[in-house]
Amino acid sequence: MRKIKEFIIEKLILICGLASIFFVILIFLFLLKEGLALFKTINPAKFLFGKNWYPISEPGQFGILPLILGSLLVTFGAAIISIPIGVGCAVYIAEVAPLKVKEILKVGIELLAAIPSVVLGFIGMVTLVPWVKNIFHLPTGLTALSGSIMLAFMAMPTIVSIAEDALYSVPKTYKEGALALGATHWQTIYRVMLPAASSGILAAVMLGIGRVIGETMAVMMITGNAALIPHSILQPVRTLTATIAAEMGEAVVGSEHYFALFAVGIVLFVLSFMINVTADLFLHKDKR
Amino acid sequence: MLKKVFLILTILLMCFNSAFATAQKNSLQIKGSDTMVNLGQAWAEKYMENNPTEFIAVTGGGSGTGFSSLISGTCDIAMSSRNIKDKEIALAKGKGINPFEIKVALDGLAVVVNPKNPVSKLTVDQLAQIFTGKINNWKEVGGLDAKIVILSREVNSGTHVYFKEHVLRKGDPNSQEEFAPSALLLSSSQAIADEVANNPVAIGYYGMGYISPKQKPISVAKDENTEYEASTIENVVNGKYPISRPLLLYTNGQPQGLIKKFVDFCLSPEGQDIVLKTDFVPINK
Numbered sequence: 001m002r003k004i005k006e007f008i009i010e011k012l013i014l015i016c017g018l019a020s021i022f023f024v025i026l027i028f029l030f031l032l033k034e035g036l037a038l039f040k041t042i043n044p045a046k047f048l049f050g051k052n053w054y055p056i057s058e059p060g061q062f063g064i065l066p067l068i069l070g071s072l073l074v075t076f077g078a079a080i081i082s083i084p085i086g087v088g089c090a091v092y093i094a095e096v097a098p099l100k101v102k103e104i105l106k107v108g109i110e111l112l113a114a115i116p117s118v119v120l121g122f123i124g125m126v127t128l129v130p131w132v133k134n135i136f137h138l139p140t141g142l143t144a145l146s147g148s149i150m151l152a153f154m155a156m157p158t159i160v161s162i163a164e165d166a167l168y169s170v171p172k173t174y175k176e177g178a179l180a181l182g183a184t185h186w187q188t189i190y191r192v193m194l195p196a197a198s199s200g201i202l203a204a205v206m207l208g209i210g211r212v213i214g215e216t217m218a219v220m221m222i223t224g225n226a227a228l229i230p231h232s233i234l235q236p237v238r239t240l241t242a243t244i245a246a247e248m249g250e251a252v253v254g255s256e257h258y259f260a261l262f263a264v265g266i267v268l269f270v271l272s273f274m275i276n277v278t279a280d281l282f283l284h285k286d287k288r
Numbered sequence: 289m290l291k292k293v294f295l296i297l298t299i300l301l302m303c304f305n306s307a308f309a310t311a312q313k314n315s316l317q318i319k320g321s322d323t324m325v326n327l328g329q330a331w332a333e334k335y336m337e338n339n340p341t342e343f344i345a346v347t348g349g350g351s352g353t354g355f356s357s358l359i360s361g362t363c364d365i366a367m368s369s370r371n372i373k374d375k376e377i378a379l380a381k382g383k384g385i386n387p388f389e390i391k392v393a394l395d396g397l398a399v400v401v402n403p404k405n406p407v408s409k410l411t412v413d414q415l416a417q418i419f420t421g422k423i424n425n426w427k428e429v430g431g432l433d434a435k436i437v438i439l440s441r442e443v444n445s446g447t448h449v450y451f452k453e454h455v456l457r458k459g460d461p462n463s464q465e466e467f468a469p470s471a472l473l474l475s476s477s478q479a480i481a482d483e484v485a486n487n488p489v490a491i492g493y494y495g496m497g498y499i500s501p502k503q504k505p506i507s508v509a510k511d512e513n514t515e516y517e518a519s520t521i522e523n524v525v526n527g528k529y530p531i532s533r534p535l536l537l538y539t540n541g542q543p544q545g546l547i548k549k550f551v552d553f554c555l556s557p558e559g560q561d562i563v564l565k566t567d568f569v570p571i572n573k
Contacts, residue, residue, distance in 0.1 A: 057464070057466060139489050140487060224472040225472060226471055236470070236472050246475060247444055248444075252352075252373075253356065253360075
């Protein structure tokens with residue numbers, strides 16, 4: 001009897017484990033099937049490097065270079081803002097803060113993670129956008145910079161909590177050894193703790209970036225969505241995610257536009273897959 | 289093993305689905321044009337007040353969204369601020385759906401700028417040049433020396449399509465004019481209204497219903513030789529205002545039963561009165 005129960009539970013868990021892989025494969029196959037259909041009529045090079053995105057014209061123009069650059073620019077901006085603050089925050093929580101402050105900060109970070117992205121987008125639209133416009137004397141505040149700042153808020157919780165874990169799992173003996181050799185607190189953090197936790201911190205950064213590149217709602221609301229190749233971070237951009245979200249309602253099922261949106265999905269999938277694999281590589285390096 | 293579990297799950301899901309579908313016989317799903325959401329909502333509220341046992345749900349998403357829902361059978365009536373495309377008709381026919389068009393109101397498209405902007409009248413030709421990016425400074429149309437920020441709706445919007453076809457391309461089906469790539473594509477008419485209210489160099493367009501004192505509607509002339517006309521209800525009715533369009537409902541085949549009852553209500557004097565109250569233009573006077 002016990003053996004049977006054991007067997008059943010074991011298999012159930014196995015199914016749960018396999019299910020996630022199974023779904024990923026199904027989703028990927030569907031993406032490929034729908035997305036690759038586009039390339040029967042559109043040249044892949046024209047799709048990836050075309051500069052014009054006019055999907056509903058006759059004939060439609062499906063160049064996603066401005067969209068890729070838009071996504072990368074917003075993500076890059078968000079990384080520049082969130083990495084130093086996030087890692088700094090993690091160091092403070094893990095190494096410097098007294099116990100009480102630490103608890104408060106951790107709750108704060110969790111709260112930040114709990115804010116829905118549409119709410120962040122809305123707040124950004126009414127506060128950040130006019131602010132960016134006035135500070136930089138721009139014709140409009142709906143820019144890549146506004147998107148980057150808002151997305152930095154979204155990446156921070158991921159970066160802080162994973163980087164803090166990484167710092168926390170550095171063996172205590174390292175720190176004690178460093179302090180015993182006469183290093184100051186800062187020297188210990190800078191020379192011993194950070195290098196020892198570096199792979200975990202890199203993984204944290206990559207996962208934070210992965211979160212940013214897939215984010216949709218907030219960027220759609222505050223980056224202006226102009227499909228133009230950006231020359232500076234103070235210009236409006238259109239991201240891959242916002243394009244799919246904004247246009248999926250209009251795309252006639254089975255049309256070129258519909259396939260093109262799935263092809264955009266493939267590009268997005270490949271980008272975030274690469275980022276996650278990089279993060280994974282760093283995490284595993286840590287384990288060895 | 290895995291397959292079986294899936295099969296059972298799918299069957300369960302299907303059971304639930306059909307259970308829900310049969311439970312809601314006295315309800316209507318209406319979907320489509322964001323321009324018409326307020327109007328649809330107002331109709332639905334009044335209608336449900338008159339018929340308390342029936343339920344009508346109205347959602348937006350854009351005219352294209354309405355058509356794809358009608359085609360996939362997830363709504364009973366599609367609201368649209370543009371005519372159905374041949375492609376969509378073909379697709380619907382393929383799924384056994386016959387889109388039936390009913391004109392229920394008219395809408396004037398207002399072109400708006402910030403009240404601080406000295407420009408207050410433009411020709412359709414100037415509008416086309418502004419929105420395609422050929423004119424990019426306000427001083428070229430008699431305004432201040434400042435870059436023009438173009439605001440447009442997203443491509444899933446019937447307003448976007450209508451404006452492109454009738455202003456940018458001036459109704460010429462062979463024209464290849466497009467919105468300038470630098471045009472900001474905003475996801476709702478309200479977002480355009482907010483941006484115009486805050487941005488002295490922006491220009492945008494939307495249905496007349498969204499005009500408020502925070503924006504200044506532009507008077508438009510067909511060409512240089514005709515009068516500039518303000519976007520008022522009278523000017524839309526008498527056809528003087530050049531940018532107006534029909535608002536449409538689409539059903540699957542001739543409306544019947546509950547759908548017919550609702551459509552008739554929309555076209556009744558009471559329904560057309562609501563049209564006027566929501567700042568659109570009635571067709572049955």
